[in-house]
Amino acid sequence: MSRTSSQAPEASSDALPRQQRTYSIGELAKMFEVTPRTIRFYEQEGLLAPSRQGQKRIYREKDRVRLKLTLRGKRLGFSLAEIREVVMMYDAMPDGNARQLKRLLEILKEKRADLEQQLEDIRLMRMEIDDVDQRAREVLRHLDQED
Amino acid sequence: MSRTSSQAPEASSDALPRQQRTYSIGELAKMFEVTPRTIRFYEQEGLLAPSRQGQKRIYREKDRVRLKLTLRGKRLGFSLAEIREVVMMYDAMPDGNARQLKRLLEILKEKRADLEQQLEDIRLMRMEIDDVDQRAREVLRHLDQED
DNA sequence: CAAGCACTTTACGTTAACGTAAACCTCGTC
DNA sequence: GACGAGGTTTACGTTAACGTAAAGTGCTTG
Known part of the structure; x- marks a missing residue:
C-alpha cells in the first residue's frame, strides 16, 4: 500500500474560486502523486472525462474530485470497475429511472x-x-x- | 452435494483439541472459500509451509491461522509480499537479532x-x-x- | 479391477493496472 | 531556429495473483 496521501493542497497563487480553476494533467499528477499515464488510463477506463483545448486535456474541479474519489477507492482495495460502477450511476442519477436507482441503492x-x-x-x-x-x-x- | 450421513468413519474426530487437528487442502479451501490452487500458490510464495505425509500436504492449526491472517490482509488490500514480510519476521522473532527486531518494529x-x-x-x-x-x-x- | 475421488506437479493462460518507449505537436525563450 | 518543457497518441511490456488444463498417484468401494 502506498503512503498516506495528503488532502488536496489549496490552489495557490490566483484568487480564482475553485469552481473555475482548471488543471493540466501534470498539475493533477503532482497534486495526487500519480503519473500522467495513470490519469490517462483512468480516462480510458471511463472514470474521467476532461474537456479538451485543442489536443490538450483540461481538467475542472469536477474531474479533480473524481480523481480524488477514485484514488481513495483504490486505497480501500476497490477495483476500477467497481469504482466506475458507482461513479457512473451517480452521474446518471438525475434522469435515472426507478430500476436504475434501485440498482444503485443495492450497489x-x-x-x-x-x-x-x-x-x-x-x-x-x-x-x-x-x-x-x-x-x-x-x-x-x-x-x-x-x- | 448432499452429505450422506454414513456411519462415523474415523473415531473421535470431534473430540480432538484444535491444536492437534489437521486439515487437508480441500478442507481449508472450503473453510475459507478459496480454491486449492490459491492455497498452493500462497505456499509457493512462502506464506505457508505445511508438512507432508507422503506427497500430501498436511495443514495444522498454525497453518490455518496463517491462511486466515493472509486472507484478512488481502481484504485490506495488502500484497502478498507485504503480508509475507510481516509473517516471516514474526517467525524469525524468537532468535532475532536487534537489527531485525527494530526493522520489524518499523514495518x-x-x-x-x-x-x-x-x-x-x-x-x-x-x-x-x-x-x-x-x-x-x-x-x-x-x-x-x-x- | 474399474471407477471415482482427492490429491499431486508442471506449465501455459489470463486479467487488472499501469510502465515504458517511440515518435510527434506546440509553445515560450535564448 | 534550435531547444527544452510540457503535452499528445500508439503500442508493446510487466507484475501480481491466481485460473485452467493435462497427466499422474494413491485409496477405497461397488
Whole structure:
C-alpha cells in the first residue's frame, strides 16, 4: 500500500474560486502523486472525462474530485470497475429511472457492507500488530539486558 | 452435494483439541472459500509451509491461522509480499537479532499508519455513500409521486 | 479391477493496472 | 531556429495473483 496521501493542497497563487480553476494533467499528477499515464488510463477506463483545448486535456474541479474519489477507492482495495460502477450511476442519477436507482441503492448497500467488513478486519489486524509489537519489544528488552 | 450421513468413519474426530487437528487442502479451501490452487500458490510464495505425509500436504492449526491472517490482509488490500514480510519476521522473532527486531518494529509502524489512513478513507467514503444514497432515495420519492 | 475421488506437479493462460518507449505537436525563450 | 518543457497518441511490456488444463498417484468401494 502506498503512503498516506495528503488532502488536496489549496490552489495557490490566483484568487480564482475553485469552481473555475482548471488543471493540466501534470498539475493533477503532482497534486495526487500519480503519473500522467495513470490519469490517462483512468480516462480510458471511463472514470474521467476532461474537456479538451485543442489536443490538450483540461481538467475542472469536477474531474479533480473524481480523481480524488477514485484514488481513495483504490486505497480501500476497490477495483476500477467497481469504482466506475458507482461513479457512473451517480452521474446518471438525475434522469435515472426507478430500476436504475434501485440498482444503485443495492450497489451502495454492498459497498457499505464491504466497508463494515474492512472495519472489522482493521480492528483485528490492529490487535495482532499490537501483539507482535509487544513481543518484539520484550525480546529487545532482554537483548539489551544481556549486554 | 448432499452429505450422506454414513456411519462415523474415523473415531473421535470431534473430540480432538484444535491444536492437534489437521486439515487437508480441500478442507481449508472450503473453510475459507478459496480454491486449492490459491492455497498452493500462497505456499509457493512462502506464506505457508505445511508438512507432508507422503506427497500430501498436511495443514495444522498454525497453518490455518496463517491462511486466515493472509486472507484478512488481502481484504485490506495488502500484497502478498507485504503480508509475507510481516509473517516471516514474526517467525524469525524468537532468535532475532536487534537489527531485525527494530526493522520489524518499523514495518509494524508503517502498517499501522496504513490502517489509520484506511480508517479515514472509510469514514469519508461512508459519508459519500450516504450522500448518494440520500439523493437517490429522494429522486425515487419524486418518481413515485408522479404516478 | 474399474471407477471415482482427492490429491499431486508442471506449465501455459489470463486479467487488472499501469510502465515504458517511440515518435510527434506546440509553445515560450535564448 | 534550435531547444527544452510540457503535452499528445500508439503500442508493446510487466507484475501480481491466481485460473485452467493435462497427466499422474494413491485409496477405497461397488
